[in-house]
Amino acid sequence: MYYYVLSDSVIVTMNILVSNLSANIIADDLVTLFSVYGSVSFAAIVRDKKSGRSKGRAFLEMPHDAQGEQAILALNHSLLDGMEMLVQEIIYKPGEFNN
Numbered sequence: 255m256y257y258y259v260l261s262d263s264v265i266v267t268m269n270i271l272v273s274n275l276s277a278n279i280i281a282d283d284l285v286t287l288f289s290v291y292g293s294v295s296f297a298a299i300v301r302d303k304k305s306g307r308s309k310g311r312a313f314l315e316m317p318h319d320a321q322g323e324q325a326i327l328a329l330n331h332s333l334l335d336g337m338e339m340l341v342q343e344i345i346y347k348p349g350e351f352n353n
Contacts, residue, residue, distance in 0.1 A: 267295070268322025269344040270314040275299070276335035277308045283334070284312055291328060292321025313344070 272284060281297040288294045296315035299308050316322035322343065330341040 268316045268319045268326075269346075270316065270322060270326065271342050271344050272312045272314065272329075273310060273340045274337055275308065275310045275312060275339060276337045277310070278335050279308065279312075281312065284314060287329065287334065288314060288316065288325050291325035292316055292318050 270288075279299065281299050284299075285294045285297045288297075293316060294314055295317045296313070298313050300311040300313070301308055316325065326341050326343060329339060331338055332341075333339070
């Protein structure tokens with residue numbers, strides 16, 4: 255979950271990891287699936303740098319924390335293209351990206 259401050263309001267976003275994906279799945283498939291629970295502001299399939307093949311994982315961002323939680327509860331361990339997806343929130347540790 256990230257917090258962004260824009261003017262006087264705080265926007266909470268949910269960062270999600272989806273793993274155990276079929277190689278046939280593209281980002282648009284995940285956007286369609288997760289959009290049932292709310293807006294998806296970002297979706298990307300992790301691909302091998304050399305071959306371009308899917309590594310079976312994806313990252314998503316949903317701009318509303320509550321909608322992300324609903325999506326995780328509903329979709330974790332559900333089937334997509336014959337594979338049982340694992341869906342979880344990405345929790346970053348403080349200072350994790352400060353080198």
